[in-house]
Amino acid sequence: MRVKGLRVKDREKIKEAIAISVQNGNHTTREIGVDIGKDHSTVSRYLAEMDKEGKWGIKRDANGNIIISLREHLTGEYRRLESEPFNQLPSIQKWITYLKSGCIPPRRIQYLVNVVHGISNQLKLMPETIVSFGIPLDASRRKEIAIEYWRNFLAWFNNAYPQMQKTNTINTYRSFLAAHNINFAHGEGRRYGLSTTPERLGEYKDIMLTPDQIEKINRRLENESDWEAWSFMNIDLHTDARAFAMASMSWDRIAFSPLFRVEQFEPKIKRGDWYLTKEGKWWVKYPTEECRIIVETARDRLPKERRFLFFEDAKSDKANALQDSYFMSRMAVRFKKIFLELDRNSWLNEKTRIYALGDGVYFNGHPLHLFRHTMAQYYLAATNWSLAYVASLGGWENTEVLNKCYGGIPEHIKAQVAKSIHVRFDNLDLNVTVKLASV
Secondary structure (H helix, E strand, O other): OEEOOEEOOOHHHHHHHHHHHHHOOOOOHHHHHHHHOOOHHHHHHHHHHHHHHOOOOOOEOOOOOEOOOHHHHHHHHHHHHHHOOHHHOHHHHHHHHHHHHOOOOHHHHHHHHHHHHHHHHHHOOOHHHHOOOOOOOOHHHHHHHHHHHHHHHHHHHHHHOOOOOOHHHHHHHHHHHHHOOOOOOOOHHHHHOOOOOOOOHHHHOOOOOOHHHHHHHHHHHHHOOOHHHHHHHHHHHHHOOOHHHHHOOEHHHEEOOOOOEEEEEEOOOOOOEEEOOEEEEEEEEOOOHHHHHHHHHHHHHOOOOOOEOOOOOOOOHHHHHHHHHHHHHHHHHHHHHHHHHOOHHHOOOHHHHHHHOOOOOOOOOOOOHHHHHHHHHHHHHHOOOOHHHHHHHHOOOOHHHHHHHHHOOOHHHHHHHHHHOOOOOOOOOOOOOOOOOOO
């Protein structure tokens, strides 16, 4: 037997090498096998023995995955993050330290670094050059250089992807600059195409499914007995959850009495809760009675005796996260096909037609997000445009994004409200409550 090329006779030495490999952040049989020079089946056999012996501090779940604590999981991810060759560049190391100080998860950091890597490749220069790392220049000159490189990249980006948003790229670039003390005053970024204000999002807040379209889709799903897709769409139309929150719903987070309540996990909102290996926030919602009936129907139609609504419990967070990802992809493919088959003339406006037909103008590759837009507009209309209520139900921490990007008060409603209000500044009694006519 050999371990890392050395002949080893003692089986305990092999187990010791496996334990050290696990401590160093390798948690799959393939990772451990590559590290110690053994094939993954041999490593799996030794791990089974080590699990039974108990003295190695290694436990495995029902699927054979090594059970690790959250702290160990994060430590391993940070270690892998920092071991990447590009991440070892001094300017990137400084940026990673800056991001870690803000408690940014390692996977998110790697995504951000990949964006800057792409910018560097396109400009054909090192990231050190972008921020003049280690060069004795005054702050204003370093800023000028960084802006000039951004404009060069922006010229290419706008030509290569004329309809694609740049919000994530802008936020990433500004974060990289901020780590090197290159900052912009409020509103200054707009001059250089570096404004972090959401781009064009407000232009698309009127996209949604019409009542006739929803009826047709429901009839089709019912006729095909596709109760998974039916449940996903209709529950989402009432809870307005993002795709991961919908797909990962579990029955033990739904209460039917004394009040109907659902809890959905939103990883986009980082608040220190952890679920299926993701950091986020549990959002408690009190949907309508119509939603209760839909959830009860789903309980009757979907397979019984399982923890998650849409997939079997794989007995580990990592495995369930993969199950969740697979289910979301399957639903996206399913509904994208359905949207493509709808009559083009049935869409309310050209922006909705372009979005639904998958031309990539807005949510390219994310057809499930259409349900979130639809719910926002329907619930706003049903509640006389109560932004605060819809934001609390749909998972927005404030009304700003809801109002700007999903469904603010339409102009014709503002005009109707204006007609119902009568203000006389010369005789208005400010101590009397003014009752507005219903719109």
